[in-house]
Amino acid sequence: MCEPFIRNHQYNFIKKQAGILEQALRTIADPKVLESVRSGTEAKIVGLFPNAEDARKQMLEEVSALKTAEDFQKYMRTLEPYMAEFPQITKNQIQKLFPKNKKLKIPDLTMIDHRYVTYLGWNDAATNKLFIVYPLNGQFIGLEGRFTPTNKKSFCFLCNRYEELALFSAVSKKRPANASPDYYKAVGNYLCMNSHECNKNLTDTSALEKFIESVIGLTGYSYPV
Numbered sequence: 033m034c035e036p037f038i039r040n041h042q043y044n045f046i047k048k049q050a051g052i053l054e055q056a057l058r059t060i061a062d063p064k065v066l067e068s069v070r071s072g073t074e075a076k077i078v079g080l081f082p083n084a085e086d087a088r089k090q091m092l093e094e095v096s097a098l099k100t101a102e103d104f105q106k107y108m109r110t111l112e113p114y115m116a117e118f119p120q121i122t123k124n125q126i127q128k129l130f131p132k133n134k135k136l137k138i139p140d141l142t143m144i145d146h147r148y149v150t151y152l153g154w155n156d157a158a159t160n161k162l163f164i165v166y167p168l169n170g171q172f173i174g175l176e177g178r179f180t181p182t183n184k185k186s187f188c189f190l191c192n193r194y195e196e197l198a199l200f201s202a203v204s205k206k207r208p209a210n211a212s213p214d215y216y217k218a219v220g221n222y223l224c225m226n227s228h229e230c231n232k233n234l235t236d237t238s239a240l241e242k243f244i245e246s247v248i249g250l251t252g253y254s255y256p257v
């Protein structure tokens with residue numbers, strides 16, 4: 033048995049691609065078209081892990097042999113034990129990521145299934161703030177900003193799903209070299225109201241990483257993973 037290697041958003045990506053293939057098998061009769069969907073699905077899934085060793089690769093490639101709804105369910109279940117958990121972080125470490133928030137409310141980490149987490153996100157209704165913790169390049173990054181519910185549905189910039197959104201705006205810590213002392217720049221984006229749901233939908237981390245970069249640059253508060 034190999035070590036866990038599939039992160040939450042990668043698992044979601046595989047599930048989504050497998051779902052597209054399953055749908056194609058139900059609706060497309062042309063064997064040539066089906067074959068191309070099949071090989072495309074396999075290539076996308078295997079392509080997520082360019083350095084995967086043979087055993088992992090073989091396991092992922094089995095997607096192209098799936099036929100029935102049961103096969104697809106079984107395939108996803110087979111991958112579950114290989115899901116890599118969100119790295120361990122303590123309340124104390126989280127507190128250190130947000131040094132200006134003396135009364136930081138931190139969710140009960142023991143209640144969270146860390147396999148299904150790409151980023152930790154929670155909001156504090158009392159202060160209208162959203163907090164995000166994300167491991168980037170071996171460091172935990174803490175991101176905080178104003179959280180404003182929009183009471184509307186649209187597309188989340190992180191997971192791209194049509195969900196109820198909130199505006200998340202953070203003050204950028206990046207400063208131009210000749211900035212005046214009162215220089216201020218806010219960076220904002222619309223994301224899911226519910227971080228738990230967002231994590232379930234997330235298939236790619238590039239938007240989140242780009243956003244983090246635009247807020248903190250390389251000098252934000254961080255803590256080794």
Ligand SMILES: [Zn+2]
Pocket residue numbers: 188189190191192193195223224229230231233
């Ligand atoms: Zn989302």
